[in-house]
Amino acid sequence: MSNILISVKVNGTEREVLVEPEDRLIDVLRDDFGLKSPKEGCGTGDCGLCTVIMDGKPILSCITPAFQARGREIVTLEGLNNDPLMKNIETSFRDHHAAQCGFCTPAMEIMGYDLLKKVKKPSKEEVKVAISGTLCRCTGYYDIIDSIYDVGGTE
Amino acid sequence: MGVEDLQIIMAESLKSALKEISENKDATIIANGTDMMPRIRDEGLKVEKILDISALDKELSYINVDSNLIRIGAMTTVSEIGSSNVFNGSLNAFYEVVSKFGGPQIRNRATIGGNICSATSSEDFIPLLMALDASVVLQSVNGKRTLKLNNFVIGKRSVNRRNDEIMVEVQFSKPGDDYLSGFEKIGRRNILIINLINMAIVMSLKQRRVNDVRIALNRVSGKVPGRARLTEGFLNGKEIDGNIISSAREKLAEELKLSSDFRASADYRIHLAQAILEKLLNRFREGV
The missing domain is CATH 3.30.465.10 (Uridine Diphospho-n-acetylenolpyruvylglucosamine Reductase; domain 3)
Known part of the structure; x- marks a missing residue:
């Protein structure tokens, strides 16, 4: 089996990395680049916890082959550390105690971020739709919905 | 993925993809992989050669x-x-x-x-x-x-x-502006589901009568999708009311040849299909 050299922009930096044909994007992000915010929950595209942003859109890194990231731009939660909107979202999650075990938090925050980039003041229904593909087994969702909802209109 | 010697052919343009597939007829084509990747992991799908067209x-x-x-x-x-x-x-x-x-x-x-x-x-x-x-x-x-x-x-x-x-x-x-279309599916929850049955209807109403109705389901015979022609034929030219809807439900049950599997029985699927048909026809009757 021959490895594939790909170029990919990760959190603003052009990177080159040798990937194996069967590698998934999440493997490269976590193991090669040390970016641990994307989590592997189910590994089959059901739970949403591996969410990262590819070319401006949230996608599931556990069902994206690594070789398909070539020429694309990937942003993980780490890449949004200094983003004012993401700072507000993180503060809101803290204020609402929206993280319990925290495993879904990066994905939830990215989905909230994506929604708030598109809709300045979303309704609670829109927030629910935005996180509908991301599972949380601790919180019961209400604190997460409130966290994202409350950031709306504050920008 | 499924095998040791997985070969990936990455096409960067349609032209090169067409050339590659003509030379690698045994390749499995992958678009963005949302269906294939879970199948490789969950179902043990074996692939040896992939033609990646995601860059297209x-x-x-x-x-x-x-x-x-x-x-x-x-x-x-x-x-x-x-x-x-x-x-x-x-x-x-x-x-x-x-x-x-x-x-x-x-x-x-x-x-x-x-x-x-x-x-x-x-x-x-x-x-x-x-x-x-x-x-x-x-x-x-x-x-x-x-x-x-x-x-x-x-x-x-x-x-x-x-x-x-x-x-x-x-x-x-594109159907005319007077046409209506609707789609419904039923599964175990509202999001991230594999449906038990789904149905799309496209039709128009002429003087309140059904015109040029097209009804298609993900299953009409076994697991094969297709049109519900018997039900379409019955509905065309009729004014939708309660009696017509219940007759249409019977026609639909008559023509669906479904099979049972671990998700649902054939009878239950037919029941769901009838319920969707009724729901969509009622919607169209009210003009939405």
Whole structure:
């Protein structure tokens, strides 16, 4: 089996990395680049916890082959550390105690971020739709919905 | 993935993809992988050679309206369909398919071409496109051919693609502005589901009478999608009321030849199909 050299922009930096044909994007992000915010929950595209942003859109890194990231731009939660909107979202999650075990938090925050980039003041229904593909087994969702909802209109 | 010696051929343009598939007829084509990747992991799907066409989004992601013909590029994502205004009005059912499709992250990757070529009963665009009498465009180094969708999707995971072809487009005539369209699916929850049954209806009402109705389901016989022609024939020319709806329900049960599996029994699926038919017809009667 021959490895594939790909170029990919990760959190603003052009990177080159040798990937194996069967590698998934999440493997490269976590193991090669040390970016641990994307989590592997189910590994089959059901739970949403591996969410990262590819070319401006949230996608599931556990069902994206690594070789398909070539020429694309990937942003993980780490890449949004200094983003004012993401700072507000993180503060809101803290204020609402929206993280319990925290495993879904990066994905939830990215989905909230994506929604708030598109809709300045979303309704609670829109927030629910935005996180509908991301599972949380601790919180019961209400604190997460409130966290994202409350950031709306504050920008 | 499934095997030790996995070979990946990465096409950066349609031209090179066509050349590669003509030389690698045994290759499995992967678009963005939302169907294939879970199958490799969950179902142990074995693939030895992959032709990756994900980079063809530059050429095959489009929604064009040429006078009356709507043409959707195979690499157009579900999200892109959802954010296009082409489907306003008589094609509103497209937005219903999108809003019930996978989850938001899946919609950003899943393509209409992948949805059609995966050809399982859980592919939600197939019934709607069949109700619109859509055609697929297949391309090889030797040129293009157009095939009706119902002649392309012939069974579960079975399509009439020659092994040197790539599906590049789906196209259909836009129904008139007086047409109504609707889509419903039923599964165990509202999002991230594999449906038990789904149905799309396209029709118009002329003097309150059903005109040119097209009803398609993900399953009409076993696991094969198709049109409910008997029910269509019964409904055409009739004014929708309670009696007509209950007769239409009986016609539908008569013509569906479904099978049972671990998700649901045939009887339950027929019951759900009847319920969807009634719901959509009632909606159309009220003019929405």
